[in-house]
Amino acid sequence: xxxxxxxxxxxxxxxxxxxxxxxxxxxxxxxxxxxxxxxxxxxxxxxxxxxxxxxxxxxxxxxxxxxxxxxxxxxxxxxxxxxxxxxxxxxxxxxxxxxxxxxxxxxxxxxxxxxxxxxxxxxxxxxxxxxxxxxxxxxxxxxxxxxxxxxxxxxxxxxxxxxxxxxxxxxxxxxxxxxxxxxxxxxxxxxxxxxxxxxxxxxxxxxxxxxxxxxxxxxxxxxxxxxxxxxxxxxxxxxxxxxxxxxxxxxxxxxxxxxxxxxxxxxxxxxxxxxxxxxxxxxxxxxxxxxxxxxxxxxxxxxxxxxxxxxxxxx
Amino acid sequence: xxxxxxxxxxxxxxxxxxxxxxxxxxxxxxxxxxxxxxxxxxxxxxxxxxxxxxxxxxxxxxxxxxxxxxxxxxxxxxxxxxxxxxxxxxxxxxxxxxxxxxxxxxxxxxxxxxxxxxxxxxxxxxxxxxxxxxxxxxxxxxxxxxxxxxxxxxxxxxxxxxxxxxxxxxxxxxxxxxxxxxxxxxxxxxxxxxxxxxxxxxxxxxxxxxxxxxxxxxxxxxxxxxxxxxxxxxxxxxxxxxxxxxxxxxxxxxxxxxxxxxxxxxxxxxxxxxxxxxxxxxxxxxxxxxxxxxxxxxxxxxxxxxxxxxxxxxx
Numbered sequence: 001x002x003x004x005x006x007x008x009x010x011x012x013x014x015x016x017x018x019x020x021x022x023x024x025x026x027x028x029x030x031x032x033x034x035x036x037x038x039x040x041x042x043x044x045x046x047x048x049x050x051x052x053x054x055x056x057x058x059x060x061x062x063x064x065x066x067x068x069x070x071x072x073x074x075x076x077x078x079x080x081x082x083x084x085x086x087x088x089x090x091x092x093x094x095x096x097x098x099x100x101x102x103x104x105x106x107x108x109x110x111x112x113x114x115x116x117x118x119x120x121x122x123x124x125x126x127x128x129x130x131x132x133x134x135x136x137x138x139x140x141x142x143x144x145x146x147x148x149x150x151x152x153x154x155x156x157x158x159x160x161x162x163x164x165x166x167x168x169x170x171x172x173x174x175x176x177x178x179x180x181x182x183x184x185x186x187x188x189x190x191x192x193x194x195x196x197x198x199x200x201x202x203x204x205x206x207x208x209x210x211x212x213x214x215x216x217x218x219x220x221x222x223x224x225x226x227x228x229x230x231x232x233x234x235x236x237x238x239x240x241x242x243x244x245x246x247x248x249x250x251x252x253x254x255x256x257x258x259x260x261x262x263x264x265x266x267x268x269x270x271x272x273x274x275x276x277x278x279x280x281x282x283x284x285x286x287x288x289x290x291x292x293x294x295x296x297x298x299x300x301x302x303x304x305x306x307x308x309x310x311x312x313x314x315x
Numbered sequence: 316x317x318x319x320x321x322x323x324x325x326x327x328x329x330x331x332x333x334x335x336x337x338x339x340x341x342x343x344x345x346x347x348x349x350x351x352x353x354x355x356x357x358x359x360x361x362x363x364x365x366x367x368x369x370x371x372x373x374x375x376x377x378x379x380x381x382x383x384x385x386x387x388x389x390x391x392x393x394x395x396x397x398x399x400x401x402x403x404x405x406x407x408x409x410x411x412x413x414x415x416x417x418x419x420x421x422x423x424x425x426x427x428x429x430x431x432x433x434x435x436x437x438x439x440x441x442x443x444x445x446x447x448x449x450x451x452x453x454x455x456x457x458x459x460x461x462x463x464x465x466x467x468x469x470x471x472x473x474x475x476x477x478x479x480x481x482x483x484x485x486x487x488x489x490x491x492x493x494x495x496x497x498x499x500x501x502x503x504x505x506x507x508x509x510x511x512x513x514x515x516x517x518x519x520x521x522x523x524x525x526x527x528x529x530x531x532x533x534x535x536x537x538x539x540x541x542x543x544x545x546x547x548x549x550x551x552x553x554x555x556x557x558x559x560x561x562x563x564x565x566x567x568x569x570x571x572x573x574x575x576x577x578x579x580x581x582x583x584x585x586x587x588x589x590x591x592x593x594x595x596x597x598x599x600x601x602x603x604x605x606x607x608x609x610x611x612x613x614x615x616x617x618x619x620x621x622x623x624x625x626x627x628x629x630x
Contacts, residue, residue, distance in 0.1 A: 098395030
């Protein structure tokens, strides 16, 4: 297939579909734009959780037990850091550290995050383009019942326990979409733009909060399809459902479609939620969206691409 | 014993005697002042090779095979760094990394190197005071036949192969001796100041190049004793003999005594070099200085302390 596809993604859930897309598309045909609102500085290192989860997942070296970090990981650095009285709440494996240290070194030397992640992707043998949403700093903050928390304080240190009142993406209004990522939207032969089944508030909204992304998506030539991260009113993993409840939004795939209203050309619903299709204001594809096996990932990717082809066909 | 001792030391060879001293003195009676001229910034991290070798050696967690770094070390970070195309010439083990990352974080946060190493020593369970010669930046440069090299470029990257013409210690003239280290010289009950069998040019001269150290040692109240790093005209390990030849200095323990002329109250010669005693301008103690076993380290420490007691006794 010579179709080209751009996927917008957060970490774990999004990375599953990104891997499926990578496997069913021709080598080099996929560009994945990652949320960087989760990025933070820790121990002096520039940490980019979603970019790294995508890098490791697409390279086949993700940690299968943890859902984040590296396979065949060791934890001797963390053990010694804790011996020294250092901060242990954010776990950094020995292999994983190489990416953070080398990235930080290169950022300090003046390279862009896009250039660095591009180099890492090549070093990991990827044909897929892995791109940050922006080379500028955007940081997700969560307004909660215990105050405003930096994203990783909310997500890792407090394990999403505080009640969310609102979210904001500091720096997003002034940030530019990364040039490389925008260019991916203008590729000839672009067949689809896919919003992966990531958390809309934590993973996709930081991208959409950047004016350049809003504008670029509004003038798209390829169909934009979102895959619901909710199945039967529950998230496969992570705090999506909890956050929706706390924000007073009905916990339903339909709410996700509504959330992306005005952007979407199509929406992919899980077969469990087939009944919701009638209430959806955009065309819907119903399929199995739960991705347990590699085959599930490939099948969902094929469904999404088939749906995009239908939407793009002259009517 | 309630005697207090200050030792000036570089890395491996000096650390052996420091360990011997720690073992034969009462807990807390030893203060070790480390050369920091070898320190450098690598991958954005503040690396202090001699301080760390001393820390690990005194804590009993030094790598017995390598002579540097940590015991029970793993190398997954380095393997991944090299996969990413990062610099592999300076090896950093996974456990070792914790010290570099946490030190760098605390330096950036404004803590002094003295405070940080003191905290690390306590976290590693040391009673011994481990002190940098200065909290300010001093960097050893080696003028060679292939140009001026930063110390680690000479020592690790080029494995001491270039011919040395001169050495200089950038920043030393303006640097202050660390207050904590100077205070150790003023302790009541100080029984000896020991220059460990370290490389005079690479490990001890950077300390002596700091005016505050020169002045403090000149006004010392306790005897100052150096232990020869040369045995029978050869170094136990490292480039001491090679550098002496290249600098046109006779490769002999006597040259080391001469090098420290004006500072020393006593000099410890290996039994192999007993014949040199007659030519030495300061009192000499002849003993076995080769430290293979732990017992060797303790025996040499006892000899040095006994020698100091003799030198301090009213004559």
